[in-house]
Amino acid sequence: DTAVSQTPKYLVTQMGNDKSIKCEQNLGHDTMYWYKQDSKKFLKIMFSYNNKELIINETVPNRFSPKSPDKAHLNLHINSLELGDSAVYFCASTPNTGGAETQYFGPGTRLLVL
Amino acid sequence: AQSVAQPEDQVNVAEGNPLTVKCTYSVSGNPYLFWYVQYPNRGLQFLLKYITGDNLVKGSYGFEAEFNKSQTSFHLKKPSALVSDSALYFCAVRPSTGAGSYQLTFGKGTKLSVIP
Numbered sequence: 001d002t003a004v005s006q007t008p009k010y011l012v013t014q015m016g017n018d019k020s021i022k023c024e025q026n027l028g029h030d031t032m033y034w035y036k037q038d039s040k041k042f043l044k045i046m047f048s049y050n051n052k053e054l055i056i057n058e059t060v061p062n063r064f065s066p067k068s069p070d071k072a073h074l075n076l077h078i079n080s081l082e083l084g085d086s087a088v089y090f091c092a093s094t095p096n097t098g099g100a101e102t103q104y105f106g107p108g109t110r111l112l113v114l
Numbered sequence: 115a116q117s118v119a120q121p122e123d124q125v126n127v128a129e130g131n132p133l134t135v136k137c138t139y140s141v142s143g144n145p146y147l148f149w150y151v152q153y154p155n156r157g158l159q160f161l162l163k164y165i166t167g168d169n170l171v172k173g174s175y176g177f178e179a180e181f182n183k184s185q186t187s188f189h190l191k192k193p194s195a196l197v198s199d200s201a202l203y204f205c206a207v208r209p210s211t212g213a214g215s216y217q218l219t220f221g222k223g224t225k226l227s228v229i230p
Contacts, residue, residue, distance in 0.1 A: 004157075043220040100210070102148070106157050
């Protein structure tokens with residue numbers, strides 16, 4: 001009964017490949033997020049969707065494309081992977097866009113680009 | 115734009131001693147403030163948050179934090195540290211209204227090591 005789940009947990013791939021990371025939440029939340037945590041553990045927001053609609057789109061290369069087929073799922077597709085994309089990617093969710101809401105994080109996807 | 119500063123990369127404390135992890139913030143208007151903890155190879159877990167009201171907020175695992183508006187600080191504290199508290203701690207801020215209110219901004223994290 002994991003609240004926020006991500007697949008895969010680990011992803012090792014070659015430069016230039018295209019890969020996807022999936023996120024699902026069973027909390028009934030309307031809002032979902034993607035964060036990137038770099039090797040120095042710095043955590044930065046990438047995207048946010050509210051009820052399948054994009055509401056945050058930070059300065060991220062357009063090789064990264066989020067997709068929300070329904071409000072329980074937010075996937076991240078990455079084209080033409082680069083060495084600098086190696087990081088841990090976290091999905092999170094909140095009940096709505098309200099600022100006081102607690103974010104619930106998934107376990108992370110550790111991406112290594114060789 | 116909002117920002118969070120965690121001035122210490124690492125805090126070492128002996129087991130049983132009180133601990134403090136510092137956080138200061140910058141935001142337009144009133145802040146919502148959060149502390150999260152990350153154990154190795156895990157996602158972030160919520161500890162506590164300040165929204166409004168009492169400046170002293172109590173959270174999970176015996177942690178508490180004090181909101182100080184004049185000093186724009188939200189330091190995390192625990193009266194008696196446990197070895198199991200060793201982890202990476204993140205402070206985060208979000209403005210209650212206006213630009214940036216959709217976005218939670220994190221500090222760079224403070225690694226807490228509790229020494230047996």
